[in-house]
Amino acid sequence: MIKVHCFVSCVCEIIKRTPGVDHRPFYFGVWDADFSVSADKVLSYHSPHTRHEDFRNWYRQLYGIQIHEWFDAAAPKEHNIATLNELLYTRPSERQIMVMLDMYRLPERENKFQQNPFPHYVMLETTDNPEEWYMSDPDFRWEGILPRAMILDSIRSPAAAGGFYFDDVDIRHSADETVAAYFAQCMKADHNPFTDALRDILRAHLGDEATQPLNHLSLAFREIPVMAIRKYAYEHAFAWFLEQRGEQVDETNHFFESLCDDIETLVKTCTRIQFRAMKLVMSGDRSLVEGIEHLLDQQDDREFRIKQALTALFEEWWQQRRSDTNAASATEHQPLPKAST
């Protein structure tokens, strides 16, 4: 199972455990999910203003579940910790409680990115021992019991600021129209925001127009790996549409395997770009710039091809669904529903 976005992984966990409901359409919003670029051109997968409104809105529309924000960004951290305590100790069995913490402050946990700080969403429950809490981390496929004090210390990190809860009752199957509208909103067919941002950041560090010193570029690109893996969300979407078409999605499906290879190259080329940028910074060899620009152009071509293939599958699915539900108008081309956010 692909795990690429901690907020999405947390809210999808309960969907995956619910028969007849599929979490994969929710990943439509992940491949081009929001990120931020600061005024000094530092790329970041999270900003203090990130509240995931789009994901929360579409989660409600797709699955009928309201995600409530309990964290109050305007209140002191201790006030929020008191709120968290109250939520946890009065939790109905169906309630899922999410909190953002700083994984760097949990050395017992694997931190594959070794980022410091590393804001990350997990889910918490109390245990019979008041000094220990149960933590579920669907994004890293980890669950276990940790000292409560250690968890609270990681929540107290200035880098961590966020929390939500939702109740896993009356989860509903997503209507085709809603899935189609969500896809229409998520598919940015004419631009690739992540590659655009990388190009913009690179150019901000080079030449007469530079606004940042070249040696700042390594820091600016530091969080590329966390965002590059979001592109694996395309795999979920292809798998879902192909299964809807009645295809088996495994290693014998050469079309799917070929798409997965392209997605893998898309992700790994991000690492290649970052590596060359590091070389550029440490060597000062400006001849490397042309190669990086070329890689960025290739990324655009590659991702547009992936998006075109996915859009073709989507349109086929949509027409088939319309035909199934309205045989009388089967021959008419059905317009796509508009996103209603």
Next chain:
Amino acid sequence: MSKYRDSGGRQTLAPITETIRVALQRHLPAARLDNFSTHARLNADLGLDSIMLMELLVSLELENGLSISEDAFIGENLETVRDLARLLAEGQHEVLA
């Protein structure tokens, strides 16, 4: 004779391993050098993230002439100091060949 080859011209990983240790000491003070050994895991034991590993690779290339190909860096599972030393030795072999 290359210091990375023994008298019979065979590659030896010990000098490369020592070069890695020195480069870590010089360029990456956040690395947990107390845990350094041939079998130390780059991430779990030495605390190197992907960016620190890139910094290490580039410094080894610029200052010591030791390099691995981009494809090897991206495609191989670089888990331990020994994995890195082996790839650097192979890169050295390709240059000398």
